[in-house]
Amino acid sequence: MSSNSKIINQLQEKYQALGQDFDTHLEGLLHSKLITYWDYIKTDSLLNLQTQRTNLPDEMVFIMYHQINELLFKMVLWEIDQVAKKEGSVETSFFAEKLKRISRYFDMLTTSFSIMGEGMEIEQYNKFRTTLTPASGFQSAQYRLIEFASTETINLIDNRFRATIDRNTPFEHAYEHLYWQAAGKDYKTGKKSYLLTIFEERYKADFLRFAEFYNTHNLWTKFKSLPEEVKQDKDLIAAMRHYDYTVNIKWVMAHYNTANHYLNINGQTAEATGGSEWTKYMHPKYQKRIFFPDLWTEKELEDWGKDV
Numbered sequence: 001m002s003s004n005s006k007i008i009n010q011l012q013e014k015y016q017a018l019g020q021d022f023d024t025h026l027e028g029l030l031h032s033k034l035i036t037y038w039d040y041i042k043t044d045s046l047l048n049l050q051t052q053r054t055n056l057p058d059e060m061v062f063i064m065y066h067q068i069n070e071l072l073f074k075m076v077l078w079e080i081d082q083v084a085k086k087e088g089s090v091e092t093s094f095f096a097e098k099l100k101r102i103s104r105y106f107d108m109l110t111t112s113f114s115i116m117g118e119g120m121e122i123e124q125y126n127k128f129r130t131t132l133t134p135a136s137g138f139q140s141a142q143y144r145l146i147e148f149a150s151t152e153t154i155n156l157i158d159n160r161f162r163a164t165i166d167r168n169t170p171f172e173h174a175y176e177h178l179y180w181q182a183a184g185k186d187y188k189t190g191k192k193s194y195l196l197t198i199f200e201e202r203y204k205a206d207f208l209r210f211a212e213f214y215n216t217h218n219l220w221t222k223f224k225s226l227p228e229e230v231k232q233d234k235d236l237i238a239a240m241r242h243y244d245y246t247v248n249i250k251w252v253m254a255h256y257n258t259a260n261h262y263l264n265i266n267g268q269t270a271e272a273t274g275g276s277e278w279t280k281y282m283h284p285k286y287q288k289r290i291f292f293p294d295l296w297t298e299k300e301l302e303d304w305g306k307d308v
């Protein structure tokens, strides 16, 4: 049987199994258009997604770089999802390959941050940002999903409340003490800022569902379920530490330094569009967000973010 007729037979079987008329599908091939690059990649749609709120040219850099970040966040989540949903126990090589991909995406996010840090005129930035209040990058839902998917919820709890929360704490209560609540919540009164309120109206239900699933399917839990000798593998441990450090120190510091560059002018700290106490909130030494705590020494944990 020639390879052509073999494929035709396979196609016939495929459509038969679906209860479809094979001849109609074959005829459809006679009339269908050939694919082009621009239809497949959706170039026109993609390049039409940048809408400025001012006429200042550097606002375009700001919008496009955020969109690039969101695309890379989606790529990170895509890989983690495959690890999380893999049937049975995760194989070492599969886990290591996915972790390396995820790390590469975050390396790109971190090394490219100078596009923000140095790529816009301070004067222009401080003009167009006034049209963006009260929105903030804080409201990037995918960033929150990456955190939930990378580690157990306990490691995302505000350092000040961590000792009071354990596995039996109701999820909703734990959620109220996630480290990022500090950007918009007065813990004494429980009152939330507009930034946080509007963010939660849009995403809280999704976050709770997602976080509950990932509390037992995240990268850290998956790593811990690997065979004992694999967990001792130096290269794998180095890759895990690299990812943790890149997300929670390098990216955070690149971001913090950028905020300082644009918002800290002549020693005067400007209020951020989201209204957080950002000089404190954004620094890793206060956030102490660490995805894989057992892979760091006591000293490293204690000094997290101090000398950067």
Ligand code: HEM
Pocket: 065, 066, 069, 070, 116, 135, 136, 137, 138, 139, 140, 143, 180, 183, 255, 258, 259, 262, 263, 272, 273, 274, 275, 276, 277, 278, 282
């Ligand atoms: C000129 C560039 C930027 C400045 C000045 C800046 C400033 C800030 C500030 C001050 C905050 C604290 C919340 C607030 O009060 O608004 C924040 C949070 C945040 N921004 Fe940016 N940002 C910039 C670029 C970006 C980019 C490119 C992204 C990528 C999506 C991003 C994502 C985030 C995220 C995820 C948070 C929450 C971080 C956390 O909770 O630890 N930002 N940003």
